[in-house]
Amino acid sequence: MTARWKVFLIAGLVLAVIAAAIYFPMLRKRVKRAAKLQQQSEEQARRELAQSIAVNPSDPRIKAKLFWASDTDNSLLVPVTAELPLSLDPVLRSKQVLNTLLAGPVEAEQRTLPPDAVLLAFYLLPDGTAIADFSEALATSIPSGIASEQLAVDSIARTLEANVPQVQRLKILIHGQEVETLAGHLDLSGTFVVNTKPVQPLSKPLPAAVEMNQPAAPAPANNKAPASGALTPDKSTGKLAQPESK
Amino acid sequence: MLLEVCNFMRARTHSLFGPFSLALLGGALLSPLAPSQPQQSLPTAQPPAATPPVSSQAGAPGQAPFGTRAPSGGLNIVVLDPAHGGTDPGARGTGGIRESDIVLDLALQVRRALEQQGFQVVRTRQGNENPSFDDRSAMANAQRGAVFVTLHVSSTGLPGTVRAYVNSDLPQGTDSNGLIPWDRAQAPFLGLSRKFGDLVQGFLTKRFKGSPDVAQTASERQLRTTAAPAIAVEISSITVEDRSELDRMAPGVADAIARGAAAFRPSYVVPGTPGGLP
Numbered sequence: 001m002t003a004r005w006k007v008f009l010i011a012g013l014v015l016a017v018i019a020a021a022i023y024f025p026m027l028r029k030r031v032k033r034a035a036k037l038q039q040q041s042e043e044q045a046r047r048e049l050a051q052s053i054a055v056n057p058s059d060p061r062i063k064a065k066l067f068w069a070s071d072t073d074n075s076l077l078v079p080v081t082a083e084l085p086l087s088l089d090p091v092l093r094s095k096q097v098l099n100t101l102l103a104g105p106v107e108a109e110q111r112t113l114p115p116d117a118v119l120l121a122f123y124l125l126p127d128g129t130a131i132a133d134f135s136e137a138l139a140t141s142i143p144s145g146i147a148s149e150q151l152a153v154d155s156i157a158r159t160l161e162a163n164v165p166q167v168q169r170l171k172i173l174i175h176g177q178e179v180e181t182l183a184g185h186l187d188l189s190g191t192f193v194v195n196t197k198p199v200q201p202l203s204k205p206l207p208a209a210v211e212m213n214q215p216a217a218p219a220p221a222n223n224k225a226p227a228s229g230a231l232t233p234d235k236s237t238g239k240l241a242q243p244e245s246k
Numbered sequence: 247m248l249l250e251v252c253n254f255m256r257a258r259t260h261s262l263f264g265p266f267s268l269a270l271l272g273g274a275l276l277s278p279l280a281p282s283q284p285q286q287s288l289p290t291a292q293p294p295a296a297t298p299p300v301s302s303q304a305g306a307p308g309q310a311p312f313g314t315r316a317p318s319g320g321l322n323i324v325v326l327d328p329a330h331g332g333t334d335p336g337a338r339g340t341g342g343i344r345e346s347d348i349v350l351d352l353a354l355q356v357r358r359a360l361e362q363q364g365f366q367v368v369r370t371r372q373g374n375e376n377p378s379f380d381d382r383s384a385m386a387n388a389q390r391g392a393v394f395v396t397l398h399v400s401s402t403g404l405p406g407t408v409r410a411y412v413n414s415d416l417p418q419g420t421d422s423n424g425l426i427p428w429d430r431a432q433a434p435f436l437g438l439s440r441k442f443g444d445l446v447q448g449f450l451t452k453r454f455k456g457s458p459d460v461a462q463t464a465s466e467r468q469l470r471t472t473a474a475p476a477i478a479v480e481i482s483s484i485t486v487e488d489r490s491e492l493d494r495m496a497p498g499v500a501d502a503i504a505r506g507a508a509a510f511r512p513s514y515v516v517p518g519t520p521g522g523l524p
Contacts, residue, residue: 075403143401144337144345146411146480150464151402180379180467184329184336185398187467189429 059085065162066101067155068110075147077112077155079162080105090166094130095122097163101155112155114141120175128168129191130160136175142183149186157192167194321514323392324360324507325368325385327468328353332376337401337484345484346374348492349397352481355496356397359504368392380428383471387431393442393510394476395503396468399492403482406491408454408499410447410461410506411478412439413469431473438475441513446477446506453498475514479503 064084070076084100087093098119104111117138123131142152153172160167169191173179179188328349330336336345350371357367368389370382377385386394403409416433426434443461451457461477469476481495 073404145400145402145483146398146464146466146478147400147409147462147482148402150462153465184334185464185466185468187465187470189467190465192465 133173327396339484345399355500359500398480449502
């Protein structure tokens with residue numbers, strides 16, 4: 001009798017092992033699939049967050065100038081003209097041109113910004129100071145070096161200068177934080193001069209190239225020419241301006 | 247979440263540095279408004295910095311303590327800054343070569359070349375440590391009659407070329423006491439830095455074809471807080487197949503920096519003397 005029970009018990013255990021051997025890989029596959037799905041949805045959410053700029057088809061198609069690296073000398077910037085439907089609102093327009101800049105040129109060699117970097121937010125203060133908040137990839141994926149970091153910031157500043165005359169100065173944040181350097185070299189604690197000319201209507205010719213990529217002069221205290229469509233209410237630029245008063 | 251806390255802490259420390267930003271660069275930058283201020287008080291006004299060893303040409307034992315050296319007038323010290331170090335390797339090549347290692351070895355060669363030209367050399371780091379930007383600047387700001395050279399290796403650019411950089415324009419200005427704020431310490435020296443940078447670039451370009459003719463402009467963090475004629479020298483590039491390609495450039499770079507510094511000597515005016523600042 002006991003021998004019979006033993007046989008039953010062993011048979012039962014063997015069956016359980018076989019069942020488990022079949023079921024476990026299935027379970028693993030399912031877990032993997034679920035994880036992948038989550039990753040995808042995260043990626044999707046990131047893209048949605050970053051590229052929430054609605055392109056209005058009724059916007060006039062304008063020849064935008066984008067500054068990428070030259071294909072002959074990758075330490076120089078060259079303007080590339082692209083016809084884009086650009087909004088008249090300076091904030092939306094800045095987002096559109098910066099996203100195009102981030103999306104990159106056809107030739108990967110001409111890239112100035114890492115392909116995985118995204119623009120998280122863009123604000124324009126009434127005094128013409130723009131605040132561009134990029135994802136951490138801008139700092140972590142960029143080739144470290146004075147030349148490469150300066151080129152990245154120049155391409156952003158010059159693209160804004162060429163397409164959004166309302167932007168006078170640019171402050172770059174990384175993931176919402178003020179950082180000391182981009183990737184160990186380029187100073188991000190101050191603002192960069194984008195336009196030195198006063199704000200003018202979009203229909204007028206864009207200002208000519210000016211000296212840029214330099215930490216800005218003190219922000220003017222009086223906001224004489226509030227840019228239309230600015231997201232932020234009238235406030236002083238506070239600690240975001242070059243720390244003059246310390 | 248933890249990351250955010252860290253970021254917040256970092257931001258806090260950064261803003262806490264505020265009070266230091268007025269740390270006075272006294273001695274070297276005394277304005278005519280405060281001519282009687284004792285210059286010996288200068289080192290105490292600096293943010294804390296490790297005492298850098300000064301290697302004198304003669305190697306005289308028992309040197310005067312740091313910061314108390316009597317200025318003999320003119321340019322006699324070069325502060326060499328091998329960038330990065332410690333946990334920050336800087337640019338990294340595919341073969342595992344690190345910018346922080348290459349510039350440390352380069353600094354040794356530059357030091358030797360400078361000493362042959364009669365300069366004393368202060369290095370901001372001697373080994374694999376990573377002083378802060380402010381600590382490195384403080385080592386230069388505590389010297390009188392010094393220029394500052396920070397050494398880098400780029401990630402991009404034509405291999406075999408070298409670029410000298412000077413800081414972009416900074417808003418000039420002094421506070422109500424006529425003192426220069428720490429965070430814009432480079433501002434009064436930009437003219438001298440440009441002259442020094444162009445001289446060094448000239449010697450570099452003679453040897454490394456394809457390099458630019460004049461010094462470039464960049465918002466380089468290390469230069470901004472340095473109260474001395476200051477340049478960055480960046481070698482292209484970390485993408486070389488083999489480290490030996492960069493090492494072969496070292497003697498040429500060292501020679502160009504030493505010749506540039508020697509050629510800059512006559513243009514150098516000791517800041518602090520009346521009308522000395524550009």
